[in-house]
Structures are given as C-alpha cells and as structure tokens.
Amino acid sequence: MTATVGRIIDTTFSARRFTIASSAPYDDFRRRYEEAVPPFDAAAFGSLVERKAPWSEVLDLMDRSAPHGFLNYHILDAQPLMSLAGDLAPCVEYLMGNHTVAERMFRHDPAILAYVPLRTVISGFDGGVRFTVEQPSSALSSFGNDQITAVGVELDRKVAKLLAHLDVAVPPALTGS
DSSP states (O other): OOOOOOOOOOOOOOOOEEEEEEOSOHHHHHHHHHHHSOBOOHHHHHHHHHTTOOHHHHHHHHHHHOTTSOEEEEEEEOHHHHGGGTOOOOEEEEEEEOHHHHHHHHTTOGGGGGTOSEEEEEEEETTEEEEEEEOHHHHHGGGOOHHHHHHHHHHHHHHHHHHHHTTSOOOHHHHTO
C-alpha cells in the first residue's frame, strides 16, 4: 500500500488569552458559571439526530437550553489528580460552546472544531478566583475566511456578555472597544 502525499497548510497566528481575577470565592464563582453555562443535554439533542429533525428544532432547543448562549460539553476537574503531586489549588476546565453557532463556521471549514467549543478554566488563586479564556476571534480569524472571522467576533461578544453576567471585568477587546 502506498501513501498519498497531501498538501500541508501551515498557519502561524497569535492567540489572545484573557485571565480575569475576581475576589469571589471559588465555589461560588464555579456555581454561578455552571448555572449560566448549563450542561449539554446529549439525550435531548441525540433524539433530534435519531429522528432526523429539521435544523429549526435544533436551534429552538439550543435557545431554550443555553440562557447565555453557551452550553457546557465537558468538565475536567484537575484538582484531584494534581493533589497527588501536592498541588492543592482548585482548578476546573470546561469545553463551552454552542454547536448552532459553530455550524455557521463548520460549513466553511470543519477544522474550526480545533477551536470550538471554547476551553475555559476556573482556578483558585491567591484567595480569589481566576477565569481564563482565549479570545475566540484570535484563533478563528486564522482560517482566512470572512464568514468564519465574523462568527469569531460574534463569539467574542457572547463571551463578553457572559463575563458581564458573572460580574467580572470584561476585556475591551471582546466588545470591540
């Protein structure tokens, strides 16, 4: 069997990461985040897939499920494993996204899934909490597609609204200010 040599697209880009400190207690901030970004209901969305529902039903379910425009697709609580090395800081990673928004980019280039859902991290630090997220448009604009870039900027705005809801500082770059 011979392998076919394909084209390699090598893209270098700068990412912008925001780490926002809050004096809120870790457990309180995490609870408020998880209320604002509820879990993805795999059974509900899976039933739409099983019956080959129209996309409009997916949009409706997303609107009902994601009060702030995002769902939580996965949680990784790093602290239990890291504690084995003596690291006691609480830290949890989330995959936060909205597949109906992602679809508007996916149709142009499925590789956008390397950057959405977004990775977010809540960590305890110096008696408070830090929330870390990468600016969506910084990675998505690297695809060189105006439609993908526009959705990336829309995601910036959605993240800004979520941060405002969580009562933390909103980086001006997320709002275009």
